[in-house]
Amino acid sequence: MCNMLLASAHLIALQELAAEEAAGHATHSLAEDDPQEHIYRELELQGLALLQPPRAYQLSYAGREALDLMRAMHAENLLPTIDRLEHNWRFLGSDILAALHAATLKKGQVGPVTVDMLRARGFTKQVQDTLEKRQLTCLNRYGEAWRDFAEHHRPRLEIYGDLANAIRHMHPGYAQKPAAQMTAEQLALMEAMNLLAWSIPEGDNYVLTALGQAVYDALRKEGYSPLDVALDEPLLQVLAELADKGSSVLTPEQIASLQLLGYVDADEKLSEAGYAALKAYSLLQKEVPEKTRTFAITEPEVELLTTIDHLVQEHKPTNKEALHRVLVNRMVKRYRALEGRRGRTLRERTPLKRQAVALLEQVKEHDEWFNTNWDLEELLVGLEAFDLLRAEMEGRNMGYRLTFTGQKIVEEQEGNTRDISATAVKALTIAETHLGVPAQWWIEQAREEELIGTGGITASGRFYANLANHCIRRLALTREEAELLEQLPDTEGESCGFGSNSREGLDEEKRNWALEKLEARGFIDRLVDCQMIRTEAGQLLTRAVSGAMHLGHPVTPTLVRVLAAIRQVGTLYVKERKVRMQPHQWEEAERLSGLRESEFREMLHIARMGQYVGEATLTEAGLDLLAVQELIDKEYSVAAKRA
Known part of the structure; x- marks a missing residue:
């Protein structure tokens, strides 16, 4: 899915171009100081208007198609006429297209978070679900038509020096405003070129798309000439020629130009900025993945990894009995430290932590206390599912060793042991996908888990986003996860959108963590509009485990x-x-x-x-x-x- 930006000003401009055409004028000329010039520029970059140099525009075929869709919607009383639309109203944007895409994944059903935004744009209809005897909000034919329209029109990348200077100094993402000096027109240009997207549902934060991040990394030079091209597709093609065939295939003028822009060094080799520009070129050429990959690990699982690491370093046995004994002592010590604290962060106020702290005072037998809250076998299976540890023989007993990835997690979490949720990691990895737009509560969760900081994605965030793409998955499923997979709800429920477990009960927290694990393993997809679907693997797995639901671990x-x-x-x-x-x-x-x-x-x-x-x-x-x-x-x- 490509971003497309159509506000009321764009639609009025398209109507003006159509009116000029109907009056027999081939083009619509703009004065040099026309305040609407940026609107026509955004239409041109999106292929909805054609530039006739130096300053004249005409309607493109795609622009005419967009106008026809709007007129048809007005004829069915789904929208007012274009001239009566609210000033600066966003008809289409990254957030609205993401809502349309999410509904498409759910076979047209609209999620609770995006109903109002899609209904206000005339994209929905009411459908009677005869099986469950309820009314559903679904996409109508115009919602589907605009989704398809955006799918088939890729914007052009063309960045002049003034925008390049602004991008170079902008905040790298997950903030409310990229930079104090960045204008609304520059933001609109970036969104129109699919360089940034706004979060759902209110557009409170923006993120750089994968293309936007590559462009941001490429624009490293200080002080671009405002009216000169700093990065566009012809320039990227020249860079690709250089990378493929060497500097001998370029003219001295081309080499000098690339050096001036910082993409080539004095030795006529690609600079760091040049490699980033090539990545942008690659993203423009290839199909972007549909699915969002993510990763999840709980605090007790991290403690277990750390326990195994310490035992191995001390040359001690790592069989289940030894692990249980040492892990119980570690968890008791950890939760003793939480006693008397009010909980300064959300992750210290979860129902499970509150229960564990309270029970520590009541239950004198530590083994009983641990077993009430956690299951060692379940922790081991969960870690093995991500190839973070492996079982091996230690004499006559089965012991455990950390994999390379498990060791890296121990190192990353040293001194700051915490849960890492699939929701939080997905806020980062979704920028690499076809959808590209995170839900606002995913971003809030990522901040809580320290994957996003004041400067954008943190080192921890990059670490777990990398794990999401590279970590090996092995099949594993607890009974609770299997039951939830089989009876997957349509939506995430009332907790969706709060970005916090602090108001939830213990059962709700356990259910949410089961969802986190199911998504991290690739069996379900939680959409930006709060809906949930099974993936292809999840559908097949549901069928496969139907006869094993009575087992404690239907799959290991x-x-x-x-x-x-x-x-x-x-x-x-x-x-x-x-x-x-x-x-x-x-x-x-x-x-x-x-x-x-x-x-x-x-x-x-x-x-x-x-x-x-x-x-x-x-x-x-x-x-x-x-x-x-x-x-x-x-x-x-x-x-x-x-x-």
């Missing part, structure tokens, strides 16, 4: 390893969608799984209880589960390549 990485080993050894019967095993093949499957005999048999028993494995077959549910893992592997390998 170890279970998937066993199923993969069985599929590798057995014989696939395509029509039946089953893999059949011969008696002598079980030993080979055990070897391929990497488990000891007792562990393999225990996992095989669990697989049969979950209906993934029959007496001598890998069932359709088992094959579905492996198909989910393949989808996740493909999804995140593509993400890693793009990043």
Whole structure:
């Protein structure tokens, strides 16, 4: 989806161009000091008007199409005539298009946060849901038409020196205003060129899109000449030629021009700004990903990683018994420090923390206290799902070791252990996607978790955004997560938009964290309008685990390893969608799984209880589960390549 900016002034300008055309005038000329010049410039960059040098404009085919849509909406009394629109009213913008896109992902259904903004623009209709006997607000044909219109019209990138100077000194994002000296006209130009987007629902904060960030990084030179081109697509094509074929293919004048703009150094090599400009060129050429990738980890999971790290450094056992003993002591010490505090941050006022602090006084047995609040097995499985730790044999017992990524998280969180939510990380990674617009409460959550600071994205924010794109995912699902995935609500409920758990109950907090985990693993997508949908992997996973809902962990990485080993050894019967095993093949499957005999048999028993494995077959549910893992592997390998 490309941004498109159409305010009432743009629509009036299009109408004027149409009127000039109807009167037999080929173009509409502007005086040198015409205050509406920036409006026509924004229309030109978006392909809605054509410039006839030096200062005349005419209606383009796309501009005529936009006017026809507006007139049709007026004819159906969905909007007033263009000349009666409110002054400076935003008809289309990054936030409105994001709302349209979110509704499209939900099969046209509009979320509670964006109903008013879309209804006010004539984009909605009421539909009766006969199954649930309720009325839904959905996109009408004009909402769909404007969404499609914006999809098919990519703006042109053309930045002159005056705008380049402003961009160079602007705030790098997640703020209310880019810079005190930046004008409304410059902001509009940036939005029209798909360089920045405004948050939903009120546009309280802006973010630089992936293209906007690349342009921001490219404009490093001090003092661009205001009337000269600082960055445009022909210039980017010349830079690409230089990168591909070397300086010999360029003229001395082209090299001198690129050096003057700071994209090429004295040795005729690309500078840091030149590489950033090439990234902008790449973003203009390639398709932007649709899906937002994210990451989540809880404070107790971080404490467990730290516990394993300390035990390994001290050459002590890391089996479950040892981990439980040391982790309980760490958590007791941590929550003792919270006693008597009122909670100076939102993350110290969550219902789970309040309960844990209160119970610490009441329950004298620390093991009982820990087990009331957390489940060690669940923590281990959750960490293994992101490949942050791996199980390995320590003599006769199974122990744990941190992966490279797990070690990096321990280092990042040292001295500041905290939850990192999928919501917060998504506020950063969504700028890289087709949608590009974050919800305001995601930004607030990211600030609370210190992923955004006064200078934009923090080092922590960049670390977790990078993890979102590169971290390996392994299938894992608790019973609570499986039940929530199966009965996924349409919307996030009353808590959506507050950016805080402080008013919620314990059950609501646990439900929210289950959603965080489901989204971080790629099974659901929480949209900017508060709606929720299952991803393709989530839909398939829901079907696969339908017979395993009674298990404490319907899916674990170890279970998937066993199923993969069985599929590798057995014989696939395509029509039946089953893999059949011969008696002598079980030993080979055990070897391929990497488990000891007792562990393999225990996992095989669990697989049969979950209906993934029959007496001598890998069932359709088992094959579905492996198909989910393949989808996740493909999804995140593509993400890693793009990043």
